[in-house]
Amino acid sequence: MPLVNRDQKHYPGLAQTTNYNLSSFKAAEIITRDVVVIGGGSAGTYSAIAIKDKGKSVVFVEIKNRLRSRTETYKDPKSGRGIDIGVIVWYVTPRVGSEPNTTGAVFDLKTGRGLNAPPPNQTAIGIAFQIYTQQLLKYPELDAGMFLPDPAPDDLVMPFGQFASKYGIEAALPTMYSFGAGVGDILATPTVEVMRAWGLSLISSLQGGFLTTARHNNSELYGKAQTELLAAKSLLLRSRVVYTERSTSGVRLVVKTPTGNKLIKAKRLLITIPPKVEILKRFNLTTQETSVFKKFLNTGYYTSVVKNTGLPDTLSVTNFSPDSPYGIPKMPAVYTIGSSVYTPGLKLAFYGAPLTNVTSSLPAKTVKDAIIASIKRQQTANPANPTSFNQTTPTFAEYHSHAPFWLQAKAVDIKAGFYKKLYALQGIRSTFWTGGAWRAQDSSDIWRFTAEQVLPKVLKGL
Template identity: 40%
Template sequence: MLQNSIYISIGVGLLTNTVVSSVFDTKNFAKENIITRDVAVVGGGASGTYAAINLRELGTSVVVVEKENVLGGHTNTYTDPTTGITVDYGVQAYLNSTITLDFFAHFNVPVVGYSASPVSIEPADFKTGETVKFNPSEDLKPWAQQLAKYPWLDATWDIPQPVPADLLLPFGEFIVKYNLTNLAYYIYFSASGLSNPLQELTINVMKMVDQAYVDESKGGGLGTANHDNSEIYVKALAELGSSALLSSTVIATSRLVNNSGVRLVVKTPSGCKLIEAKKLLITIPPTLGNMKPFALNVQETNIFSQFTYMGYYTILLNNTGLPSGYEWINANDSSSTYNIPDLPGACQIIETRISGMFYAWYRSPLNMTQQEVEASTIAAIQNLQKAGNYTATTPTVVEYRSHTPFKLRVSAEAISNGFYEELYALQGKRSTWYTGAAMVSHNAGVIWNFTHALLPDLVG
């Protein structure tokens, strides 16, 4: 019998070969619950969906395993049941690039130049609701000049050794060194999910506010003509059909040591299914907790255990008592921190296309419960009500989404010691490949380019 390393998330850990054989024995599964494919894709966000659709176009059979009940990952869209008006309260814009245009064209989804809603922006301390008066620069040209020193950062974590020292500086020190302190707040605001940017490594900030973001901020972004960023994922789901397993999770994995394929036991709403595939593409955040069901060896465990992450959440609310035509951004009145607020907390509260409805983005250095995030956000809104003499209400949460774990990163020491070289060296080992935000960027267009480059390995 071929040796396998097995982890059962509902069991006790490493199992005997006898139990292993039983777990993956096809006799234990009805014929309709055995799925045979060329590639199994775990995660149906931007990278997983892109990979699955394009692999099918190349004649490769796929199955997608997604824990949520929709595809799309960080893309969140709400449809008003009365008017049919849609609101994107997750991903807002896309990189204007050939790969983006081609992917949207595949689904016949029209795109237009992205522009933010024309609202008045009001800085306020969300802990008090009081207005904060300051004028941060939004001119990213000096920042782009720094990015230009490291052009490889746009598309990879393949970092030259020795690592340039500036990249491992805390961002707070970097902006002082290069006289960029007047940009500190705007870069914090633009670096989605980062909760303590002044302490964050500069390289991590640069990966969030990268050249693609700079281009989008200058009017180079794309949005959907229908104001529905989820449309491509709805159409992708229709195209994948029964090859997309929603509300499903991998609970056991066998990855044969001789690269002869993988077997996954997947818990679905209709019971457990056995997937037998030649290759595995993992697109989910590779935290140690997420990766435990994938039969990790010692090398993989050592790599994935080094990742830490942040909490990031989106909330859609009505009955806010806030006036129309505004977006509130969280700030403090301390020049020593460049008006960057103390977090966790909501970083912005934004009016939507639906009258009376707002959405909030919430950042935290650690994972938080839904109850904690909602209570904190409602308290911030009520502080704004009181300070602004607006109507006093108790806001109602319409929808809530957790994007945690967000922005996986490692220590400066790990980067200096070649962490990302070791991470990338896992590609193709044990019939497994990796893509997604942790492998390259949180920008969908950049992720699609990275994923596209993997397709020949997955097809071959």
């Protein structure tokens, strides 16, 4: 083995303290490609397939045992049906399929009580979205990425709650909050950080419809990409980079794989994992890269499938906080406890955590206890309801942490040109970047940004 010095545990969070004698790798341990892509989420999978389709050689490194990242599909053992509890929809029309309606209700999950909230005023919501769209159209460059005017206008950096009251679009806030789950406290979030998800493509899809899959199993897309890349010997699963050398002429990476360390030599490196400094320590960051990435903050977003909740099967609960502005709960909080009518007995519970500079997840116990407590509060607060709120002990069939999620910058840093500095990192030492942090937490936008803004740079001259 080519390891010559002390080798710490191979975790991406550790500093690059190990030296590797790259000349000692045997031919069978060396992989030579045009491009090496890191991270098998939506950005990486799209990129690896696109690079291969362009006739360039690629090797793709994913830390887990399968591609798909935040696209998580729970397979109900009883019915055999899939339930997407991660990525659910993409933009495009027409709608291919959706679950029949469940009964939506608004509950204050701090007390467990159902609320008689008036039905949303669709006219007011429609007008609010029209006004919001007019505002978006003032910044057409944002449709392609975080291309802000320089200097950033105050409107783009003010807290989104202030922006909403300035332009009288408060009626849109509950919709934006529920569709933008995971952003953190939306009212305090700089406006451009909301706009990057709530861009023109999402607005037009609200009218035109979304694309989902008929079998409610978005993971199939990633399964097919995985099969194709494995067949082309272009995919290393359960693998992670432990050492990196980068220069203007190419990159050399040592990757720990289940069959031993490999040396990857490539002309270009494309990194799609969340660009937090702790996560990228093994990539030998430059001072310029570190100084930009350390400004990124993130939220946490947690998804689960819960059994034995005692709640009515068709009831889908949205958390509403009567004592908060616009009823939007302050994070951390449960967003929804929803139903999947195809799989009675199961609930989908979503939980959000506020903005922080801590990259790691909240402990699973903290999140699970908060979800169970909110279900128990509903059981207790609705004992005599004939549609039955039974006193049960809920358990988790599935649980996922999506932290760090929704990487974003503070208003002061955005004003100081954060996104210009971020995009200026493309190409340094043959290294390119894409993914949610670079565009939005939205697969369709990530694919478009990658295709238009990143891959042409990666492929140039290859």
